[in-house]
Amino acid sequence: MRLVLPAGTTETALIDGISAAGAAPELMEHTPSADVEILEYGxxxxxxxxPVSPNGCPTPAAVTRAVRDVVGFDVAVIDAGLTRSTAAPTVELGGGPGTDIREASAVPAATAAFDRAYDYGTSLPDDRLMIGETVxxxxxxxxxxxxxxxEPAGVSSSLPTNPVExxxxxxxxxxAASDLEPGDCEDAPLxxxxxxGDPVQPTVAGIAAxxxxxxxxxxxxxxxxxxAVAAVLRHAGIDAGLSIATTSFVADEQGDxxxxxxxxxxxxxxxxxxGFDERDHVAMQRYCAGEAKEGVGMGGALSLVPDGEMAAVRDRLETICTRLGIESGPEDDPTTERTADGPAEGGRGP
Known part of the structure; x- marks a missing residue:
């Protein structure tokens, strides 16, 4: 089993109040690069x-890494528009970061990104493939x-209260900036x-296709x-079997x-x-409170855990949290996102 993880950025994330992925812009653009390092090196x-929220909730990369330590799987990180460099090995497929979606064109090279990703997807030798994201x-x-x-649209949030409005x-x-009405792209998903959109979307869709x-x-x-990626694939006429694996945190928020x-x-x-509700640990408590919920392939990785092994994943997550500077106590002892110079405001989520 291989987890392919396209990682990228979009200036849309800088819009006030829509993402928990780093409260300060100078931190947020580092989040995907840090995510893939955590996944690769712990x-x-x-x-x-x-990437740790002010309340002590770590990036989902920590959970995915914990699963990887317990069950083992290969990882391939795709640079799908990273703003900042990363020490993790990456596959370069070209393309750059996305602009604010309120500009006329958010991902000018979306079709080219899809095509390059498609070629990469056809070249992989795996029988089974899991594709995640961090953006x-x-x-x-x-x-x-x-x-x-x-399409009827309801989406999750990395914040405890979804700012959907x-x-x-x-x-x-x-x-309006792109002179579009809802449904205008029904036959043209790219x-x-x-x-x-954002630059991770055509990369995920292309690899999947x-x-x-x-x-x-x-x-x-x-x-x-x-x-949304599944919708893009179906609107592109790709009808092959497809699965989605996510966390109970997303499913509980989204309901039916x-x-x-x-x-x-x-x-x-x-x-x-x-089973994070079984532990008195700030990181797991914050997930249960609705922070982060998903990202960096977390739900897919968790789906690989055999029966009886989830406790080992929780144990490993506690170890990783200690390495990331998160105390093991309950959430009344929060930590903050840390930079090279010390604590700073911030967080992480999809």
Missing amino acids: EPVASPVT PGGTTTALSVLTALG RKRRVVDEAL EAIEAV GALEAGTAVTLAGGTQMV RLAEACERFDCELTVTDP
């Missing part, structure tokens, strides 16, 4: 930030693409991404951002909407509860 190596602001761009496709206002402004064409079983590892979306796009849905 902690940031070159990145000057450790701050990604739930807002997912909502934008779903709206442009004319704020996101919808941003989406309305984005569609145009939807070009206008109001190429792998499916090659006969590989594909699971989209994530929540509502992967629902997630299952209905997966049924609409003919995707098998797997939801995994990591």
Whole structure:
């Protein structure tokens, strides 16, 4: 099993109040680079930030790394528009960061990014493939693409209280900037991404399409951002079998909407509860309180954990949290996001 993780950035994440992925702009652009270092090495190596919320909730990369330590799987990180360099090995497919979706073109090279990713997907030797993502602001761009496709749109959030009305206002402004109405891109999903998406979306969609064409079983590892990718694939006429694997945190927030979306796009849905409510640890308590919820392939990784092994994952997560500077006590002893010079405001989430 291989986890392919496209990582990128979009200026959409800098819009006030829509993402927990780093409260300060100078921190947020480092988040995906730090995520992939945590996934590869268990902690940031070159990145000057450790993505931990002010309340002590670590990036989902810590959970995915904990699963990797317990069950083992290969990882391939794709540079899908990183703003900051990373010490983790990456596959370079070209393309740059995304702009604010309220500009006329959010991902000008979306079609080229899809094509390069498609070729990469067809070249992979795996029988089974899991594709994740890390891109701050990604739930807002997912909502934008779903709206442009004319799909009923409900998305998750990295924040405990989902600022969905704020996101919808941003989406309305984005569609207006691109002279689009909801549903105008129904038959042109890559145009939807070009206008109001982010650079990770065409990369995930392209890898998935190429792998499916090659006969590989594909699971989209994530929540509502992967629902948007599934919508792009179906609107592109790709009807091969497809799965989505996410966390109970996303499923609980979305209720019936997630299952209905997966049924609409003919995707098998797997939801995994990591049992974080069984531990008196600030990191796991914050997930149970609604922070972060998903990202960096977390839900897909958790779905790989055999019966009886989830306790080992929780044990390993506690060890990783200690390495990241998160105290083991309950949430009344929060930590903050840390930079090379000391604590700073910030957080992480999809």
